Amino acid sequence: MKAAARRFASTGLPSVILAASAASTCTLDLRGTVERSGEGGTRAEGDGGSGGEGSIDGLPNGMLTRWAAGAPAQPGIYELPRWLTLESPTPDRTVQIGEGAVVSGIPADVPRARRTGDDRPWGLNLEGARENRIPLSTPGQRPWRVIYDASIAEAHGPDGEMSAGRVSDEDAEQASAAYVPVDRSDGSTSTISGWLGDIDGEEGDFAWIRAFAFDDAAQSDARTKVLAPARAWRRMDFTGVETDRAGQIWLYPAAGEAARLGAASFAFLNLESARYPSSAIPTTGSARRREADVLYANNAEWLIWKGWFKALVELAPNYASGEQLADHDLLYIDPGNRVFLRASDGALVMTATGARGAETLATEGLSWEREQALLVEISSSPAGLSLQVTLDGEQEISVDAPAAVGAIQVPESGRIHILGDPGGSQECADLRRVEFYEVH
Structure with a gap:
């Protein structure tokens, strides 16, 4: 069933087109501001923001503050408490809010x-810098092209807007397709x-995305295909090594047998130089870069209590072990404390x-x-x-x-970065919960 489009306005923000699946329920979980007295002054811990839990009366002994993800007040959008700050300079971003639904704009x-x-938990999405090399992320006008009497028409996408291209196979002898040229990155994993x-389509047909420049092993992977018939939106992804073959991405609406006819809608296509996908990066004629998200607690002087700190971070990496390209900071105070x-x-x-010096702790390799x-x-x-x-x-x-080691210094910036460093998130993950405690 298609996602139904709805328009929401956030106070102080431009109107944004959002979408939610029929099964999505949006509730408000807003906690109030709390003033907590501590040694050396008064702590204004702030509220939890729309959809999250913040510092409230009745916190467990020793807990200074917390934030936990919950259902957002507006689909795809959180309002953070005052002690947390997000810097995300790129406009026109997207986020997945269900198995078949996206919020765009x-x-x-x-x-x-x-x-x-x-039925999955919510999280605050924090992503590293990524570039989408597909010049037009929705199949349609040039540089998209068609072969064997294929046609492309505008269609509603998973965000409820006209963000998709519907590709039709109308040739009873050949497998029709739409394709787009892209810049290659020979030898890289993308x-x-x-x-x-x-x-x-009929049973046995499938819609298929093919990357012509990828190694052959990646082209036959089941993750590149969605069986027909299928009404609901579904995101798929696959990873391969780019070769020196032509840089083209092909969309087949009715693959399986060349004589089959059919149609399928495609939306928010990404080609990223990475081992796993990030959120969709809409493009309108050329490659586009989304800058990294920067999240920090701006009251380090209270969270690093007398030079000591204790914290809990719950996250869901958007990558599996072995897929990250860079060390991913979970908490960053300074280069020597992270x-x-x-x-x-x-x-x-x-x-x-x-x-009194420096120390390093490390677990065994995790999976x-x-x-x-x-x-x-x-x-x-x-x-x-x-x-x-x-x-x-x-x-x-x-x-x-x-x-x-001895006590550490509060950073001059007064910030503790979360799921990244001052340059932003190195990888992509969802923050589910963060808590800070007093240390005695």
């Missing part, structure tokens, strides 16, 4: 609420993603630098799937350093070291 600096299925829906997922082996690493939850607990205290990770609520791994 999100302005710069607006936090995005993401989930990959109607990922194609796109949304497919309203697929007509916690990150190491790209080389998937280990969780903590570095701490204090008045996880895309969207699998990781719960990370971090502590730097007079007793020493502690690092623990729980994978999907089951497997627990912990490491610790005795007191040797």
Whole structure:
């Protein structure tokens, strides 16, 4: 069933076209501002923002503040508490809000609420910088071309807008297709993603996306095909190594047998130089770059209490272990004080630098799937350093070291960066929860 389009307006923001599937329910979970007295002054911890939980009366002993993702007040959009700041300079962004629904047209600096299925948890989507090399992300006018009497018409997309191109196969002898030339990146591992829906055809037919420059192994993968008939929108992706063959992406609405006729709608096509897909990057005639998201807590002087800190971060990486290209910071205070997922082996690493020296803790290499939850607990205290990770609520791994580092300094910026460093997120993930505690 197609997503129904609705228009929402956010206070102080431009009107944005949003969409939600019929099964989506949007509720408001707004907590009030709280003033908490602590040593040295009064703490204004802020509210949880629309769709999240913030500092409230009745917090567990020792908890300074928290934010937890929940259902957003507007589909795809969060309002963060005052102690959290998001900087996201690229306008016209998108976010997935269900198995078959997208929100598009999100302005710069607006936090995005993401989930990959109607029964999946919500999270604050934070992404690294990415470029979509497909010059026109919706099949339609040139540079798109057709072969064997194929035709392209405007159609409603997964955001409820006319954001899709409907490709029809009207040739009873050949497999008709639409295709677009793209710039190659020979030898690099790249990922194609796109949304497919309203697929007509007989049993055994399928809509198919093919990357001509990818290695042959990637072209036969089941992830490149969606079986007919299928009405609901579905996002698919596949990864391959680019060769020196022609840089072209082909869309087949009725593949299987050349004589079959049919039609399918395609929307929000991405070609990214990465091992996994990020959110759709709409393009209107040329390649387009989306800059990295930057999220930080702006009250480090209260969260690093007397030079010590204790935090909990729950995240769902949008990548599986082995798919990241860069070390991914989960908490970043400064270059000598950070916690990150190491790209080389998937280990969780903590570095701490204090008045008495430096220390590094690292778990064994971890293994996880895309969207699998990781719960990370971090502590730097007079007793020493502690690092623990729980994978999907089951497997627990912990490491610790005795007191040797000493207290750390509050960063001059007054910020603690979350799921990234001052340059932004190095990879793509959803923040499910973040909590800070006093340390004694």
